[in-house]
Amino acid sequence: MRNYLNSSFFKVLIFFYSFLISNSFADDVRIKINSGQVEPLPIAIADFTGVGGKANQIGRQIAEVISNNLVGSGQFTAVESAAFIAPPTSPSVRPKFTDWTPLGIKALITGSVKNINEQQVEVEFRLWDVIAETDLIGLRLSVNENSWRRVAHIISDEIFERLSGDSGYFDTRIVYVAESGAQNKRLKRLAIMDQDGENHQYLTDGSFLVLTPRFSPTTQEITYLAYFKNEPRVYIFNLVTGEQELLGSFPGMTFAPRFSPLGDKIIMSLAEKGVTDIYTMNLNNQEVVRLTNSPSIDTSPSFSPDGKKVIFNSDRGGSQQIYIMDANGKNIKRISYGQGRYATPVWAPKGKLIAFTKMLKNTFYIGVMSPDGSGERLLAKGYLVEGPTWAPNGRVLMYFKQDAPIDDGKSSSVNLYKIDITGFRETRVITPSDGSDPAWSPLIPN
């Protein structure tokens, strides 16, 4: 027995017993934290280091684009680089975290640019959690030096996703209607640019009026409405080939063509004999199907992401409100019940929200609500704010805004704005001329 007592086996048993006791005690203290803040995260973006003047310049530019992207999302604030104590020399060098914590920084981005040859550069970055003192993600890309801006957007997407969990939306484009000239002789051209307003180019020359451009959800194609000899036509513009395809001429009035989630159909409203109803057109066989049939005005249809439902606005109840129906036109139900009139509903890519334009007491609003009409929140307002479009991650909206006419009676300029869905940060997107009716692309394929 004494031998047994002295044996290591017995000691192990006793140790296990003690461990069980201490462990059960550990588990009996559980503290629930069920509230916190939803505020921009303070981050620091150090200039990407580079050997040589050109690499240095590209490094600075990449850091600047990343900073603009992340801060513009409304989810981050960037600490001024002048406050940095000792900027890191390379992304592979572990930062001295105690240099960054006093600045209130939670995450640090470091990077470098190296020349591989005359045209190619290697860009590397690393994201650090300053509080947990660990690296979160890193990436190395070899690209043509002219593509540095796209690299900056791709890196921004990686950082955004790692810190928020959401997919990024920075490597995307915006198509919109560029407006210029006098109000009575307005030139309206189709234009495209990066989501931050860079790499701007015109797609049409202004010889005919264009309206309501919309991106295909699956390809780099745009559908839009053009008035050719006063006849509305629906076109598809292929951004890769630059070719335009005429889908059809629709006498009377046609409004707001928009792709289905699979990109195989477009949905639009057509005015015939004084009534406006909603139709779909199959892009493979041009078959047109009527979805609504009422004496009212039914416009602005938008598919749900799963393609099973359609939202639209209609004055069938007396005032302009948002309605939902099955994709075959059945089970029509009103969902908006707030004060004022509602228009241009657009289903968010994730399906949880619907963005809309609201008009109440001479003021326009951009807002969001759930697909059942609950939880209405107004994010932006103005003399005229209209035409919301979702970023592909469903966290940011872009729309156009016009201020009240100036004293001499002339219309004020029309500009594009974006806002995150908390309504925290509204940012103007700079365009060469006035801009309206924006549409956001899906993420650009690599």
Added chain:
Amino acid sequence: MEKKPEKIKNRQKESLAKGILNTLTKSQKKVEKNKKDKKEYNNTEILKKIKKIAGNSNRQVQQTEIKLSITDINKIQNHVKKFWNVSYAASEVKMVITLKIRTSVDGSIKSVIIYDKNLYQKDKFYRATADTARRAVLDSSPLPLPKGKEKKFENFLFDFDPSFITNY
């Protein structure tokens, strides 16, 4: 007369035999008694040994039987929630994020471990939100531990619940 001594002798023999038998019986009992004593000695010794080896944990159990009040818990909750800065994308996380915490007596955080490593690897929303919870705990160091109850917090768990973020 001569027979008497024989009788006596016989009696003596008998008593001698009885005595021997008695002695033999007594000695057998003594052996059993000794065995019992030895057993009792061994049990006491085992108990002593157990107490000696497991004594510390017994003392711990006695100490940790101190109850935490709602005020104790609220004080820590209110302190930590000030540091939890979470992205609205955390609305995608449909579960509680558990962190294992080790603290010093002064409330300073010795370590934070994200409990569900599997989900941390697989789910990007969980990973990002768990990181925000870890930062909140590290930022909130030292924790305002109730006096005299610090031992309770040597090892404990935080459950971060992001369900307060809705409509995003």
